[in-house]
Each structure stands twice: as C-alpha cells, then as structure tokens.
Amino acid sequence: MEPEILELESFLPYRLYRLADAVSREFSRVYKDRHGLTRPEWRTLAGLGQHGTMTATELGEQSAMHKTKVSRAVAELERRRWLSRTPDEKDRRVERLALTKAGVAAYREMVPLAKAFERELLAKLSAGERAAITNGLAAIETSLVSSKD
Amino acid sequence: MEPEILELESFLPYRLYRLADAVSREFSRVYKDRHGLTRPEWRTLAGLGQHGTMTATELGEQSAMHKTKVSRAVAELERRRWLSRTPDEKDRRVERLALTKAGVAAYREMVPLAKAFERELLAKLSAGERAAITNGLAAIETSLVSSKD
DNA sequence: TTTCAATGGTTACAAATGAAACCAATCTGG
DNA sequence: CCAGATTGGTTTCATTTGTAACCATTGAAA
Numbered sequence: 451m452e453p454e455i456l457e458l459e460s461f462l463p464y465r466l467y468r469l470a471d472a473v474s475r476e477f478s479r480v481y482k483d484r485h486g487l488t489r490p491e492w493r494t495l496a497g498l499g500q501h502g503t504m505t506a507t508e509l510g511e512q513s514a515m516h517k518t519k520v521s522r523a524v525a526e527l528e529r530r531r532w533l534s535r536t537p538d539e540k541d542r543r544v545e546r547l548a549l550t551k552a553g554v555a556a557y558r559e560m561v562p563l564a565k566a567f568e569r570e571l572l573a574k575l576s577a578g579e580r581a582a583i584t585n586g587l588a589a590i591e592t593s594l595v596s597s598k599d
Numbered sequence: 600m601e602p603e604i605l606e607l608e609s610f611l612p613y614r615l616y617r618l619a620d621a622v623s624r625e626f627s628r629v630y631k632d633r634h635g636l637t638r639p640e641w642r643t644l645a646g647l648g649q650h651g652t653m654t655a656t657e658l659g660e661q662s663a664m665h666k667t668k669v670s671r672a673v674a675e676l677e678r679r680r681w682l683s684r685t686p687d688e689k690d691r692r693v694e695r696l697a698l699t700k701a702g703v704a705a706y707r708e709m710v711p712l713a714k715a716f717e718r719e720l721l722a723k724l725s726a727g728e729r730a731a732i733t734n735g736l737a738a739i740e741t742s743l744v745s746s747k748d
Numbered sequence: 749t750t751t752c753a754a755t756g757g758t759t760a761c762a763a764a765t766g767a768a769a770c771c772a773a774t775c776t777g778g
Numbered sequence: 779c780c781a782g783a784t785t786g787g788t789t790t791c792a793t794t795t796g797t798a799a800c801c802a803t804t805g806a807a808a
Contacts, residue, residue: 470619574742586732
C-alpha cells in the first residue's frame with residue numbers, strides 16, 4: 451500500500467489560512483499605514499461605526515475577537531479619544547461604548563478605502579467566481595456553525 | 600448623502616479571516632492535542648513528509664512561513680528527534696532537512712487525521728458548493744499573485 | 749437575606765510572532 | 779585576488795496574543 455501523502459498546497463485549512471493571511475495583511479495597510487491601528491482596533495472601530503453603540507461583549511461577538519483583544523483595543527481607542535464609555539444605568543458591570551466625533555470621522559474616512567479595497571480584489575474575478583466565493587464561504591460558515599453542537 | 604457604512608459581516612477580508620481562523624483553530628486540535636505541536640511545527644512536518652528533503656528556505660516558501668518561524672519550528676522538531684539536519688556539500692550555508700523515522704511515523708499518523716478532517720468539513724457541502732470553494736479560492740489566489748508586481 | 753454561581757470586563761504572566769540586526773558563506777565585479 | 783553585495787539561517791528585542799486568575803456586580807436558590 452502506498453504511503454499516504456498530504457498535499458499541503460491543496461489542503462483546505464491551509465489554503466484558507468494562507469489566503470486570509472495574505473488578504474488581511476494587504477488590507478491592514480489601509481488602517482495600519484494611515485493611523486497605526488492594529489486589527490483589533492480596526493475591528494472595534496468598524497463595529498462601533500456600523501452599530502453606533504455596543505458593549506464590549508457584543509463587540510467581541512460581532513467581530514469574532516477574544517475579550518482581551520476587545521478590552522485592549524477599546525482602551526487604546528479611548529486613549530486616542532476616538533471612543534467613549536458610558537456606564538450602563540441598569541447594570542453597572544456593563545459599559546456602553548460609542549465613537550466620539552473624532553472616531554466617527556476616522557471611520558468615515560476609512561470606509562470608502564475598505565470598500566475600494568474589496569472592490570479591487572473582486573474586480574479581478576469573473577461574476578461566476580465572485581458568486582463562487584460568496585456561496586462557498588457561506589457554505590463552510592454554516593457548516594461550521596451547525597457542527598458546534 | 601447617506602453616511603457610508605461598512606457591513607463587517609459581509610466584508611470579504613473579514614469573512615475570509617474569520618473563517619480561516621475558525622477552521623484552523625478547529626484543525627489545530629489534530630496536531631496540538633495529540634502531540635503538542637504548534638502550527639509552524641505542523642507545517643514543517645507536513646512539508647518534509649510531503650517532499651522528503653528540503654532546505655529551510657524552501658520550507659518557508661512552500662508553507663508560507665516567515666523564516667524565523669521556520670527556524671524555530673525546525674529547532675523544536677530537531678529537539679524532539681523528529682528531524683535531522685545534514686550540511687549541504689556544495690553550499691555550507693545550507694542545511695538539508697529531513698524527517699527521522701520517528702518524524703515519519705508521526706507524519707504517517709497525522710495524515711489520515713488531516714484528510715478525515717477535510718473530508719468531514721467538505722462532506723456538509725453539496726458538490727456545487729465544494730467546486731465553488733475550490734474555484735473561488737483559486738481565483739483570489741491567482742488574482743493576488745498577479746497583482747504582486 | 750445570605751450564599752453561591754454566572755457575567756462583564758481587566759490584568760498578569762507566559763508563549764508566539766515579526767522586524768531588524770546579526771553571522772557565516774558564497775557570489776560578483778573590478 | 780579582494781571588497782562589497784547577497785543569501786541561508788539564527789538570535790535579540792519589542793509587540794501581540796491567549797490562558798488563567800482576578801475584581802466587581804448581578805442573578806438564582808435556599
């Protein structure tokens with residue numbers, strides 16, 4: 451019997467990771483070069499920009515970040531005065547987070563850059579390939595979620 | 600004009616990264632739980648298992664790892680006696696890396712687990728979805744490579 | 749109520765990572 | 779042949795990350 455060999459280049463977990471890493475690294479220039487943000491900070495900004503007000507826990511759920519990442523990102527954005535905390539009336543453990551004017555301004559500046567980045571990435575693909583990506587990723591996403599029981 | 604909002608959940612770089620992270624984290628149990636390997640170590644093992652003998656530089660290229668990661672992974676596998684180095688005859692800067700018997704044994708043990716993992720992941724998808732993933736990822740891969748000029 | 753578990757969030761510590769400096773060894777142009 | 783540039787690989791240092799412990803507050807049960 452022939453020895454079993456794994457072809458790394460076509461192994462799905464590897465391919466996915468490698469591609470995500472490359473894309474993410476490339477995209478990070480948008481927020482890193484311009485404002486020196488880390489990825490958790492960018493995601494925090496994006497989450498709050500999108501939703502207005504959130505708690506740290508909600509942020510973690512929405513953007514798939516560990517709570518320590520959220521905690522540190524929030525602290526840093528607060529230090530920059532891009533974000534403010536308001537203690538929750540009902541539950542004093544909770545803080546309601548929101549962007550300040552400066553934070554919103556930064557967000558508004560970055561959104562078009564992010565969209566342009568995505569557009570350029572997809573522009574190189576045919577309509578069929580674009581659909582394939584969208585559907586394929588969605589398929590794995592749901593398959594993962596449903597297996598977490 | 601309405602304020603531009605970015606929907607993080609459907610933003611391609613984010614979706615890709617999040618999915619890759621989830622899949623990779625799940626897969627890491629295969630090599631982490633069983634043998635306490637890190638991802639760089641697993642990739643090194645996989646590369647050498649697949650190709651027999653490689654240099655550190657080749658390993659880095661094949662498995663998309665920074666050379667410091669390769670260096671450390673190789674050192675650790677050597678410490679475990681899963682890997683041996685042989686100085687290259689022609690060029691004394693180069694070391695030819697290969698798995699020892701123990702290394703090959705570990706590799707042979709893990710390959711079926713890796714394949715089973717991938718199979719289960721894909722089993723939840725329709726044939727069309729599987730094709731979509733494969734083609735879609737390939738499309739972005741090549742689009743990225745070709746833009747690196 | 750009092751106590752114990754659960755929850756929101758931060759912090760301390762250890763491990764993983766990347767950038768840059770580094771050490772050979774090899775190659776290249778004079 | 780020699781000086782500088784390049785290459786293979788390692789190490790150092792600062793930053794990022796995850797785990798676990800932690801503090802405070804709330805909820806649930808007795």
